[in-house]
Amino acid sequence: MSTQADPAHLLRQAGLRVTRPRLEVLAAVHRHPHAVTDEICAAARERLGTLSHQAVYDVLRALADAKLVRRIQPSGSVARYEARVGDNHHHLVCRVCGGIEDVDCAVGERPCLTASEDHGYLIDEAEVVFWGVCPGCLALDSASAVPWAPPATTHPSP
Amino acid sequence: MSTQADPAHLLRQAGLRVTRPRLEVLAAVHRHPHAVTDEICAAARERLGTLSHQAVYDVLRALADAKLVRRIQPSGSVARYEARVGDNHHHLVCRVCGGIEDVDCAVGERPCLTASEDHGYLIDEAEVVFWGVCPGCLALDSASAVPWAPPATTHPSP
DNA sequence: TCTCTAGTCTTGACTCATTCAAGATAACCT
DNA sequence: AGGTTATCTTGAATGAGTCAAGACTAGAGA
Numbered sequence: 001m002s003t004q005a006d007p008a009h010l011l012r013q014a015g016l017r018v019t020r021p022r023l024e025v026l027a028a029v030h031r032h033p034h035a036v037t038d039e040i041c042a043a044a045r046e047r048l049g050t051l052s053h054q055a056v057y058d059v060l061r062a063l064a065d066a067k068l069v070r071r072i073q074p075s076g077s078v079a080r081y082e083a084r085v086g087d088n089h090h091h092l093v094c095r096v097c098g099g100i101e102d103v104d105c106a107v108g109e110r111p112c113l114t115a116s117e118d119h120g121y122l123i124d125e126a127e128v129v130f131w132g133v134c135p136g137c138l139a140l141d142s143a144s145a146v147p148w149a150p151p152a153t154t155h156p157s158p
Numbered sequence: 159m160s161t162q163a164d165p166a167h168l169l170r171q172a173g174l175r176v177t178r179p180r181l182e183v184l185a186a187v188h189r190h191p192h193a194v195t196d197e198i199c200a201a202a203r204e205r206l207g208t209l210s211h212q213a214v215y216d217v218l219r220a221l222a223d224a225k226l227v228r229r230i231q232p233s234g235s236v237a238r239y240e241a242r243v244g245d246n247h248h249h250l251v252c253r254v255c256g257g258i259e260d261v262d263c264a265v266g267e268r269p270c271l272t273a274s275e276d277h278g279y280l281i282d283e284a285e286v287v288f289w290g291v292c293p294g295c296l297a298l299d300s301a302s303a304v305p306w307a308p309p310a311t312t313h314p315s316p
Numbered sequence: 317t318c319t320c321t322a323g324t325c326t327t328g329a330c331t332c333a334t335t336c337a338a339g340a341t342a343a344c345c346t
Numbered sequence: 347a348g349g350t351t352a353t354c355t356t357g358a359a360t361g362a363g364t365c366a367a368g369a370c371t372a373g374a375g376a
Contacts, residue, residue: 017323017372052326057363073233075285078362092279101277113286119259120293121250128271129285135278175343175352210355215334236333
């Protein structure tokens, strides 16, 4: 019980069999925070040679259920995964390029916020997404008029 | 300039042409808060007789761009729309049945929260989603063991 | 170490929300 | 009223994600 962070141990602790696809997918999520399924799939394939699309979906679901990865899905984006779990941090999303940054949660433990009315719900998490424009897109935006049309939502009007 | 809240006026103010599909879709969003596109489509068709799927998507996008409706999309759900705009309220989502409730924002104006680090982003909104289990599902959950399997995420373990 | 078996992975087809494209229609300006 | 152009209809396409059936293999017991 020396290496608590050993990926194989983590899998076993979660009651999951240790397989190369699972180890590589987990490693890929660590290497590529906020990556989409396809990117994780590609990264794992680089190591494994071959890995089915379906296996990646299955593994990611198993890892997410086991809380070894966290699934996030900002509006308008497909599912993304990150390996930073347990600290209930939040996210900063660029409306223009879709870039994502982690933001530490001041409170840390979930739920970090209390709803003004709980409507009788048993609340266990407050998920916060900060929307804005990243420095890179801000620079482009002030340089040229409209570099590329923003995806769905428009910029905040002055 | 008597009825500022007149739907036709609102459309015109936003630079949008006033059409029956737009009026009916807007009314449908008012009548069915948090409805998905298909439900809005069905509701509007009840009044109009016929309305294409594509028109509903176009109209909803136009209305959302004009800030006459707000598009929300909790993880794992398809896009939903609501007519309550401008007050930057938040949402309470049931992990079991997917039910959604509005939660007033104590601050009101956007962004209601400040990120601990902004990474240079120009932040204009803090979107908060409270996740939990609604009273109805809580009751079912304590009555029987597992009524239906929760969609993706599992309940908080004891 | 060998064998068995349930849990995993592969393959391939499928669903369904959403988008694209082209032509018909109708709202608004003059 | 007439022309312009945004909007709507129709029909097909995209793409993330899922389902299903069979092959494979990690891990437990002999």
